[in-house]
Amino acid sequence: MIVTLIVAAEISWWIVLGLALSTRYLLRWRRTSTVLLLGLPAVDLALYALTVLDLRGGAEASWTHALAASYAGFSVGYGPSLVRWADRHFLHRFAGGPKPPPSPKYGPERTRYEWQIAGRTVVSAAITLTLITLLVPLSAGAAHYGTFAQWYWRLGIAAVVNVVVAGCYSRWPKEAPAGVAVVDGRAVEEEKTPARQA
Template sequence: MVIWIIVAEVAFWIAIVIGLIFRYVLKLEKLSLFFFLLTPLIDLALVLLTTVDLQSGTTATTAHGIAAIYIGVSLAYGKSMIAWADEKFQVWFLKKPSTKRTLLGREKGIYELKMWARHVIAYILGSVLLWLMIFYVGLESTEALFNVWRIWSIALIIDGAISLSYILFPKKTA
């Protein structure tokens, strides 16, 4: 199962890089969109592979739980990950100046809370998948999945506290 997660992650980034090459180097905007639209299909393939693996009688493992996290994160952060890769591609390969500016104070706090909101969305999506797996496989053999969910729940709370700290204690200078 771990190999499929790695393959999905690699395929995700290859699709993005190929999309960026088609967009900026080959100037084929519409074809670049095709590769960006492949990313959710890669996620769907990972869901199907995870389901098939569990259907075959494999004991649920941490890798199965990570697959659910991967899918939730990819769906919640997918657009921003592509935007990040787009900006980095332009800076690194096209030698364009970075348009990213340092956020401070309230603006930084609002940004961090928005990113935490995406984390909450990823958590909800991934949790639904995790709990579907738990009930599908049967509660007696899914301790690894429950542990993944429990650790992610703690990480979500910590991330929320850190994000809130940017509002409560804003940084005033760079």
């Protein structure tokens, strides 16, 4: 049941986002679009509330309940960046906006980008672990803790790995290959060497 709810929440999240962007750029209803965007967290809250109700109703705690909490945590950590990504691409595709630039690949811009990813992962892990911890008192009590305990070290490892990767980019920034012009951390053109005359 919980897996079905997670799938339904994921589909609902993208449908609401699609409706919000459509009303903003195609119908020019900015207020309606804003209301729909504010409804995105409601999808996550509904999934978490249904997860708690499922456990309180006597369901046996399983990894799917923790997965539902991790879905909400992921949405908090990565949701805003996903909305910005979708907004830029929708604007370009359907409303004549500029083409979204790719992620930076080189230099300090790449380092900042990696730290942004690490920050989102740490926030997602922290929110997820908080929600998983709250499942214990909100549901049937400490009997469920053992089922959820493994998520602590798994999410902890994921957060640490992301921080280590970002730290490596700080220590050893990625440089562009020779002959590649870079602007804002992105390759823009390749410098051509004039042909040698015979």
